[in-house]
Amino acid sequence: MSLVFYILSALTVAGGLAAMLLKNMVHCVLALTVAFAGLALLFLNLDAQFAGFAQILVYIGAVAILVVFAILLTRGSETPQEGIFSRTWQAGLAASAAVFAVLGWAVLHSMSQLPHETAMPDVNVRQIGQSLVGRYVLPLEIVAVLLTVALIGAVIIAMQEKEEPK
């Protein structure tokens, strides 16, 4: 466990917490961007360069901007008077605390069975590309179809409805 890991995980968790707790929604998205950046740095720390840069491109570059657009289009930056949490927030908090307790218990009690390879994986982008068009070509095609469907579907869903003919 290195110091870098502790700093990066503290940054990521703090970003996630702030994204879920802040009142102003634009601030929430900025905190979310910090969490995504921390996750990308954690990926780089795990020697997964390709996934780290894909994380930066897709999440910080696309998803965060998309969320900002959605917030501004729905005028969500105004804080509601009734508060930012729903009426049943105690139940939600209890459920997520229970989930964390179960996950943490499972991780801590299976520590001896977890794999622990210390050798650094020798993987470059060329190998990733070759396995993307080799062994994983069918999932790649399915993801391509999914992205096309999502693109068309999002445009159709968000399209302005025509006025009903009277």
Add this chain to the structure above:
Amino acid sequence: MTPLTGYLLVAALLFSIGLAGALTRRNAILVLIGIELMLNAANLNLIAFWRYGPHPEALTGMMFAIFSIAVAAAEAAVGLGLVIQIHRHAKTTDLDQMNRMKG
């Protein structure tokens, strides 16, 4: 504590934060943000198992994480489109006020 345990614990914490946000926030967009955080925590698990598990040269965990990132991007686009359309229809993104399915 092995490094893998640390990463798994951070991922579990992030997943729980995302779940708490998705379950407690009123605004539909912030619920989507919580779901994104949960997906990212799962990706961190996949990458950590790829790094510390046997046979990293098979690239299984890495490929899983990359496809998961692509699926999450598609999910975010469709989800935010749905939120914008609901806002246009119901004039709110407050989930506590959306209590009927009748158009």
